[in-house]
Amino acid sequence: MSYAVKEMFLTLQGEGRQAGRRAVFLRFAGCNLWTGREQDRADAVCRFCDTDFVGMDGTDGGRYPDAAALAARAAALWGDDRAMAYIVCTGGEPLLQLDRALIDALQNEGFAVAVETNGTIAAPAGLDWICVSPKAGSDVLQRSGNELKLVWPQPGSDFEAMEGWDFEHFLIQPMDDERGAANVQAAIDFAMQRPLWRLSLQTHKALGLR
Numbered sequence: 101m102s103y104a105v106k107e108m109f110l111t112l113q114g115e116g117r118q119a120g121r122r123a124v125f126l127r128f129a130g131c132n133l134w135t136g137r138e139q140d141r142a143d144a145v146c147r148f149c150d151t152d153f154v155g156m157d158g159t160d161g162g163r164y165p166d167a168a169a170l171a172a173r174a175a176a177l178w179g180d181d182r183a184m185a186y187i188v189c190t191g192g193e194p195l196l197q198l199d200r201a202l203i204d205a206l207q208n209e210g211f212a213v214a215v216e217t218n219g220t221i222a223a224p225a226g227l228d229w230i231c232v233s234p235k236a237g238s239d240v241l242q243r244s245g246n247e248l249k250l251v252w253p254q255p256g257s258d259f260e261a262m263e264g265w266d267f268e269h270f271l272i273q274p275m276d277d278e279r280g281a282a283n284v285q286a287a288i289d290f291a292m293q294r295p296l297w298r299l300s301l302q303t304h305k306a307l308g309l310r
């Protein structure tokens with residue numbers, strides 16, 4: 101199978117329980133909850149997305165013909181010492197494309213393979229780290245994983261039901277939009293009221309990292 105990739109780059113994971121970890125980011129093109137076009141945002145299921153995932157025009161973007169070719173380029177971005185090699189598959193919605201063949205190829209290059217998903221598509225077997233970020237108004241099929249990261253505030257999110265899902269970590273992350281500091285305060289209030297949940301900040305934005 102071929103893969104449509106928006107961009108790939110080396111940075112630090114900015115969010116969640118792996119924040120601060122050196123990581124290759126593999127951003128797939130396309131999402132099932134928004135076209136990515138601004139004129140469609142108001143009618144989308146997911147309306148707060150902070151990411152351009154349209155097309156294949158970013159750094160190291162393009163259509164990769166097979167899993168081995170994509171994994172080889174990711175490995176070149178990481179460098180030669182693969183002892184702690186870590187790749188975050190994101191998007192867009194990575195589970196539209198990430199399959200067992202690509203997970204195997206990435207692991208053969210020495211990567212631990214993480215995914216950032218909206219949870220509407222069940223994850224393939226073999227992943228090393230699963231982050232599910234539910235979107236209000238969508239049906240979450242993937243109810244297990246390593247971390248559940250809820251962007252807040254999101255009216256209509258059933259966070260009490262989520263607390264019964266099978267995750268190691270529950271994170272509450274302020275929505276980055278024009279309300280800015282009010283959303284940060286809302287997330288702080290949430291974490292203060294519900295000790296199961298920890299605050300997750302998008303540290304890469306504050307630090308000027310990609």
Ligand SMILES: C[S@@+](CC[C@H](N)C(=O)[O-])C[C@H]1O[C@@H](n2cnc3c(N)ncnc32)[C@H](O)[C@@H]1O
Nearest residue numbers: 148149150151191192193216217218233275276
């Ligand atoms: C761009 S999404 C791509 C992966 C997948 N489609 C998903 O939604 O999880 C990566 C992460 O950024 C989060 N995110 C997107 N827009 C955001 C925003 N405006 N503020 C805070 N987090 C946001 C998502 O919830 C998700 O956890």
Ligand SMILES: Nc1nc2[nH]cc(C(=O)O)c2c(=O)[nH]1
Nearest residue numbers: 112113114115190216304310
């Ligand atoms: N540094 C950095 N950390 C991130 N964590 C999740 C991201 C994403 O867009 O999925 C992201 C991103 O785009 N950059």
Ligand code: SF4
Nearest residue numbers: 131134146149192218
């Ligand atoms: S599901 Fe993820 S990639 Fe898709 S629009 Fe929402 S935040 Fe963006």
Ligand SMILES: [Mg+2]
Nearest residue numbers: 150151190310
């Ligand atoms: Mg991002």
